[in-house]
Amino acid sequence: MKKKKERKERYTRKQILTGYGFLAPFLIMFLVFTVIPIVVSVVLSFAYFNGFSLPSFVGLSNYIKLFLKDELFLKALSNTLAFALVTGPLSYFLCLVLAWVISEFPPKIRSFLTLLFYAPSICGGVYLVFTIIFSENRYGWANAILMDLGITYKPIYWLTDPKYMFWVALLVILWTSLGSSFLSFIAGFLNIDESLYEAGAIDGVSNRWQELWYITLPSMKPQLLFGAVMSITGSFGVGPILDGIFGNPSTDYALYTMVHELSDYANTRLELGYASAIATVLFALMLGANQIVQKILAKVGD
């Protein structure tokens, strides 16, 4: 991503002023609301801070407490990882496959299908309708269908029985997750050089699956990487969307994630140092996941 030639260039005063002049309005907001908060968060994670008195340095004790004494944090960590590891890749592949199939339809049908699949990710509170679909009495769709077919004779507690909660949550998250990566993939598929396919056919590519793996995917690697970044960012932030359906805290903390733990310590208990340690761990997880995924994507088409 970095270009090395930058170092040798000489700049005039005017170039510097114009450049930073154009950049400044955005850069100030970016620094104030993204860069500085990250730095402050990491620094505060080594402190005790309640928001009123001055922070006092406590070394690693927040982290020690997190990993050794806070069972709820470990629960939140494992739930967050479970969601990220399941919903992340699943939604990524769903985006990819849907985009692939959609891109072969004629333009009008393609536009309609794009709208249909993308709409859930932008339509705000509609996901709350899942509380009706999985309602725990017989008016809920899932229960009504199962009871009508005679598969069960009493309603299933979809939203409060930890046995089912994860799966319902997974469904809701997938429903809302066909976002920017999905659009980026469609665009990627639509913009592949046709001559590559002809060349491939001559070289012995014999079916669409080979074509996908050897020709299409390698030539849209940049989109694949962008999509991965978007999916990871989304899959680690799972939490708030579940509260409207399962309540917070959910039964037995079955869907309690790091985002919940973070806001609990930050907003309710006012232990901002401790909450910052949680934020820092979450931050590290997201960056780490990105590194791993970039390594994996480098292998596509080999």
Place this chain on the structure above:
Amino acid sequence: MKRLNRSKGGTVLLFLFILVMGFFCAFPMILIIGNSLKGVTELWKFPPTVFPKNPTLKNYRDMFQAMAGTLVPFSRYLMNTVVITVVGTLGNVIFGSMAAYALCKLRFPGRNRIFSLIVKALMFNATVTAIPSYIIMSNLGMVDSLWAIILPALGSTLSLYLIKQFMEQSIPDSLLEAARLDGASEWGVFWRIVMPNVKPAWCTAILLSVQALWNSSPNVLIYSEEKKTMSYVMGQISASGLSRAGVSAAVTVLMMSVPILVFIFSQNQVLKTMAASGMKE
């Protein structure tokens, strides 16, 4: 377009997949639209139905009644959401485009480093910055004002990233040089040459920004009732129990129609932008 290498079996399989997924994506939306048109007797029926037998607009009328019963006049919530969305989106598009222009077409020290920092910032979710952001906002006196939602949106990295990638692909440096030789100022080049040529990119920024801001429900940053948003009051109506289920569906339909309309009108532009969204390793 016709392509080689297509087996019938594979086509049927993929078609079925689209059908199943299409149903999965559409069902909740159809259900909520159906419910918004149902009377009370039809809302609670066993087995439940999707489409109402006797469609009625009663829920939409009741919505205005429910609105009259809110703590502050309903138009207030709507106004707040509209202000946040319009101001935030405009600022996001203009600031983002300016910065994209600088990073893409101007020469100054540190530009590559700043861009790679921005790409890094795409990799994490805003939840991790929530606490320090709150502290910063309270020091700036922004807590409990609409600025608390608008200003952070102006530093949105995703819009900037997409605009910059698109600019790189679609605007040749020679075009800018020609304009500069004709005596155009740097702002003139940006406003009259670059901006009209990156319309797809700012349409995309508008979509992403409208979608995020229209649905924003800032329960920590804003506590005064008269500064709360539509999304918040929608949650309140939904939470007020079964008797309001129809009204709540009507509000939801109204809320979802805005971002969806924006997408319907911008889809082609958005796909053009996304074609340039790729990330180099």
